[in-house]
Amino acid sequence: MAESGKQHLVTAVTEEKGTTCWGCGLGLLLPTLGPAFKCGWCGAITNHNLNKTQNQCLLWRRLRDRCFVSFLFSFMLFVISFPIIFLVSYTSGIVHSVITTILALTTISTFGLSAFQCAGAPPMILWGSYTVVGKGELENYTFCHYCSKPKSPRAHHCRSCGMCILDMDHHCPFIGNCVGAANHRHFIAFLISAIFSTIYVTVMSAYTSFLIWPPLRYKPPEHSTIFSTGLVMLASREGLVALLSSAMELPVRGLVLIYLFIASISVEISLSVLLWQQLCYIYEGRTYLSHLSSREGDHVKEKDCQNLLRFFGCRYSMLRFLPTLRNSRKRHKT
Secondary structure, three states: OHHHHHHHHHHHHHHOEEEEOOOOOOEEEEOOOOOEEEOOOOOOEEEOOOOOOOOOOHHHHHHHHHHHHHHHHHHHHHHHHOOOOOOOOHHHHHHHHHHHHHHHHHHHHHHHHHHHOOOOOOOOOOOOOOOOOOOOOOOOOEEEOOOOEEEOOOEEEEOOOOEEEEOOOEEEOOOOEEEOOOOHHHHHHHHHHHHHHHHHHHHHHHHHHHHHOOOOOOOOOOOOOOOOHHHHHHHHHHHHHHHHHHHHOOOHHHHHHHHHHHHHHHHHHHHHHHHHHHHHHHHHOOOHHHHHHOOOOOOOOOOOHHHHHHHOOOOOOOOOOOHHHHHOOOOOOO
């Protein structure tokens, strides 16, 4: 009986697997070596299933981002530099120059801050030895095999940028950079400024096109007291022919104005949708990536207008002037 107990003990010990925590360097003896485990001292998570994969498209992604940034910057300069109002009157040209300068400075400056500023590198943290790692200092940290350093739960590795980004929302190819903790506010400001700029371009392009448009040579159909579908179709066809005929007489400047009108409407619609999506995620207190990774039934942060105030840096300056927002928090059902 005692001999069988010894055999059972030997079998149980030999089934235990030994491994080392990457965070604190302590040796751990686990009953079974699973794909992932959490260190009881530092709190770091080790996942053996996550292996580094070779990213062969890194050069192509960076080249694509540079092309997008160059195209967008050239398009903004083209819109700013094109004299929309100058040939109408001298006064309107001066007013247009002032408004355009203000919109151009805000749009280009916010674009530069969001495109060329680091999106948010995680802070440096000591790891690798239990002598420098305190208890719980690496709670829920994982090891990034691309950067070869700890990755906090709030960080995500971007293969296009080649680094971990804190509070990463998404990688935007049009700014050639990630949107993270350091430049997310600048990115929202860029969207707002770009929307106002495209609205101004749309209005001014339509107004100037109306002023320089050649007169329509419209030939109405013969008068008829009987309303019919054929009469409506004939009138519509004659109107379309007259419009196209007058458009053929437009100078090159007029054709550029038409292009600006169509392009600005397309851009402002897409930017408005993106801005609305971003503000909705900020209102919910999460990012686009956290929205994708969340599953049904997961805990969701409280939806509140104060999330927007905290995001834009109004936590202390605005809340003391808005006691209703501070004392009676708006509740939502999730």
